[in-house]
Amino acid sequence: MQKKVVIIGGGIAGLSAGIYARLAGFEAEIYEKNSTPGGECTGWNREGFHIDNCIHWLTGTKKGTELYDVWETVGAISDNTKYVHLESFYTSCLDGKKATLWADLERTRKELTELSPEDADEINKFIEYVEYSKQCQVPADKPMDMFSIGDYIRLGKSMGDFMKVIKDLGQESLEDYSKRFKSPLIQKLMCDYLPKEYSAESLFVSYASIADGNGDIPMGASLEMSIRMEKRYKELGGKIYYNKAVDRILVEKRRAAAMILDDGMKVTGDYFIATVDTNLLFGKMIDSKYMPKAMKKAYDNREAFPVTSGFQVAYTVNKDFNPGETVFIDIEPLKIGARTLDRMYVKVYGYDPKFVKDGKQVLQTSFFQSDADFEYWKRLPKEEYKEVKEALVKEVTERLEAGYPELKGNLHVLDSWTPLTYERYCNAYHGSYMSFISTGNGIPFRVKGDIKGIKNLCFAGQWNSSPGGLPIAVTNGKFAIQRICKNKGYFKGEANDKRRTEGRTQESNTYDSSDALRGKRVS
Known part of the structure; x- marks a missing residue:
């Protein structure tokens, strides 16, 4: 039986x-x-447009990795899956200049060195560490508590030079790591995508997935x-x-x-x-x-073990608007939850027909929210919560239009959501869409x-x-x-x-x- x-x-x-x-x-x-x-x-879906909540890249899309085998086994991907092959991880803008982490590491090295020649040595080390981080693969064959001695030996050999990254950066936050660079723009680049409290090695592993072709986006969205x-x-x-x-x-x-x-x-x-x-x-x-x-x-x-969530807004914009795949820009300081932020994330989704309709595409922006921010949202009475959301959406829209004047009059709000949305829908602790942060x-x-x-x-x-x-x-x-x-x-x-x-x-x-x-x- x-x-x-x-x-x-x-x-x-x-x-x-x-x-x-x-x-x-x-x-x-x-x-x-x-x-x-x-x-x-x-x-x-909102007004016939699809809003994606999850996948910015999917680690494990490279054939031959253990994680690819798991994703294939569970039916998430297959030989017939079509992907968005990202040309870049993201772009950071500051004072009229921009820097991009390209999937092509040599292109990144060249661009960053031209931007800040005085950081050449540290830039070369950064690229070297990203190369090493390609060796960091998620163990997916079996749990480590079921490893034999031979399994541990094989894992150690496969990790190779990545151990140098762990040794150097394992106890360093992104904020501290960014200070190795003299360029203010490169400092922003290192801290824009992940919360600055994250361990520095987290950025290297994430970027390495994109650079290694192991972090593509399956077409059709998360759902x-x-x-x-x-x-x-x-x-x-x-x-x-x-x-x-x-x-x-x-x-x-x-x-x-x-x-x-x-x-x-x-x-x-x-x-x-x-x-x-x-x-x-x-x-x-x-x-x-x-x-x-x-x-x-x-x-x-x-x-010591913080979690993160986000305040997010989704819009429609013209299909031809394309600032880059994912871009961070300076904004006039904006108080969201318990913190004041001066950077904004902008991502357009025109790469997939799922997000395009009638010449329009979905654009989303997100602002990191912490434990303290969750507590702020949680304390708001229901009516005040709605009012605060609406006021923030208006301010976010104004800052988008300030960063991209061509969007003025072209932005249409589809939806907005907060850490409380994740708590309500998924019972998520403090609205977190991840687990405890790997800090420095x-x-x-x-x-x-x-x-x-x-x-x-x-x-x-x-x-x-x-x-x-x-x-x-x-x-x-x-x-x-x-x-x-x-x-x-x-x-x-x-x-x-x-x-x-x-x-x-x-x-x-x-x-x-x-x-x-x-x-x-x-x-």
């Missing part, structure tokens, strides 16, 4: 867990509070990718139930006996995987005493997802490791199933996504080396 895996949450981690559960021969059920799959990997994963899951026989929020999990005799939905329905299973926000899991669904100590430490120390304090955050005191319940998703994001979510969904298989004596051997579907009988619990988890059943 098949064992049943019950998954709480139909985001990327939940869909991944469901797909790998089916590939491993489990019965699988997903319960999702919203009406669509994907969690924060989503988008929505379409989530729907492809849902389709894959259903084709494998998985069941997903929408508009089914989980209220609590019943724990009896150190086991999850069942979960109770908001509508009172009781759901039983053999194993439970919570892929929801961990702040919701610990304290509402189960007692907070079950939270791992490392995670509690992160939640309690907001300065040298304190990495990573937990397995096991819950001490409850044998058949674990959690999986981007909150398992900083800084979160889609790669962490999709791999942790897979890892949860691998751990269940290992802990229950189902499999031995290594996980491998190669040859994952040939000759498989979906309802069988007997496997050979061509199966998704590539191991033999041990009875």
Whole structure:
């Protein structure tokens, strides 16, 4: 008789867990509070235009990487997927000058050196470190707690020169790193895309994905990718139930006996995987005493483990407006939440027909929001919240028009959203769309997802490791199933996504080396 895996949450981690559960021969059920799959990997329509909420680049689009195999296995991408191949990561503007991080590293080196010859040595080191960072790949074959000594040796060899980047920058923030440069524009360039509190190595790894061709954008937007994963899951026989929020999990005799939905329905299973926000899991669904100590430490120390969200506005503009793929500009200081900001992010989406209609394209801008900003928004009464949003949209529009006079009278507001939007839609802690930030304090955050005191319940998703994001979510969904298989004596051997579907009988619990988890059943 098949064992049943019950998954709480139909985001990327939940869909991944469901797909790998089916590939491993489990019965699988997903319960999702919203009406669509994907969690924060989503988008929505306004006035016939699509607004994308998630993918600025997708790490793992390069064939031959472990992460590509996972994305292919879960149906997110395939040989037929069409991509936007980014020519640049982003552009920073200051005092009439601009600097771009091009996908072509030599082009970046040349442009930055011409801009600031006195920074030539540091620029060359920057390019060298980006090259080294191409060697940093997300481990996606299996979780590191299942590594053998040989696995660690292979990982160390594959990381190669990237270890030099970690050694030099692992405890340095982007703000501190930027001070290595004399050029004010290059200093802005280093701090514009990610919060300045992020560890410097985060920028190198992100940029390296673009420069290595491992960070393209699948055409069709974030929600379409989530729907492809849902389709894959259903084709494998998985069941997903929408508009089914989980209220609590019943724990009896150190086991999850069942979960109770908001509508009172009781759901039983053999194993439970919570892929929801961990702040919701610990304290509402189960007692907070079950939270791992490392995670509690992160939640309690907001300065050392901050989170980020955003205040965002989406517009339509003429299709021919193209300042660059992603551009940061100076603006008149603007107070948003608890902070005052003087830089603005501008991104046009005309690269994909999904965002274009009647000669217009979608333009979006976003302003980083912190824990303190969330608290500001949270304190506002409902009517005042709406008024503040509307006033801010007007001010953002004015600053866009000041930066790009040709937009005056051409901007039409589609929507705006705040950290509270993410809290409402995804139960996101402080409205964060990522996990705890990897800061320059040298304190990495990573937990397995096991819950001490409850044998058949674990959690999986981007909150398992900083800084979160889609790669962490999709791999942790897979890892949860691998751990269940290992802990229950189902499999031995290594996980491998190669040859994952040939000759498989979906309802069988007997496997050979061509199966998704590539191991033999041990009875």
